[in-house]
Amino acid sequence: RAADQQNNLELTTYERLVANELATHSFRQVDSAQARYLVGLAYGIRSDMVTVSEPVYYNPWPAPYWGYGRPFDPWGPWGAFPATYVNQSYPIFTHLLGVRITERASGKEVYNVTARNTGGESSLVRAMPYLARSALADFPLGNGVVHTVKIPVDKSGGQSNEMVATGTAPAAAPVPASGAKVVQ
Known part of the structure; x- marks a missing residue:
């Protein structure tokens, strides 16, 4: 670390997340x-x-219309006229985590991975556990291979520990769940 990074709480948090994921692969922290x-x-x-065209439906004669004792709209829920389109702009955020492992003695790079997640969430702190987990999900995957990792999310929005079981041994890929975050 540089001198200005010695007491950086954010960096310390991210280092701990990556260290915990590496510990699942028999790595441990020792003196340098x-x-x-x-x-x-x-x-x-x-x-x-990002700008998206979205349809807007217009009905000049809004319901309710009464027929046979109940309300109905003869033009349906989309109105009597064709849709018009309106451009809507939304912010989008790309979170990145790069992990590079080198041999201390030779300086040779032995592993290099970048995890990326794109979505509407602006917080890097909230995305980082998913990035750390996905960056090392298939460790030691060959360098230069791009793949998608899906991490299940439990009902409270946290990481799930569900794993796919093939035969008797658990597989490396988590079970995709509805609402799973996709990280590349």
């Missing part, structure tokens, strides 16, 4: 003099605007 590998992190967030 004893370490065989060095792990580096890069993270960030980028925002942009």
Whole structure:
């Protein structure tokens, strides 16, 4: 760490998340003099605007119309006239986490992965557990391979521990659930 990063709570939190994921692969933190590998992190967030054309339906004669003792609309829920379209702009955020593992002695890179998530959530802190988990989901996946990881979300919006079982051994890929976040 640089001198200005020594007391950085955000960086410390992200380092702990990645360290916990690496611990599931038998890595452990040791003093830098004893370490065989060095792990580096890069993270960030980028925002942009996306514009979408959305239909707007218009009915000049709004319901209710009465017939046979109950209300009905003879033009249906979409109105009597064709839809017009309105352009709506929405913010979109891209969260990134890069993990680079190098051999301490030689400096040779042995693993390099970038996890990316795009959506309407602006908080990098809320996205980071998913990014850390997905970045190391198929560790040690070959460098240069792009794949999609789906992480199930439980009812309260947190990470689920559900795993796909094939035979008797659990598989590496979590079970996709409705509302699962897709991370590349």
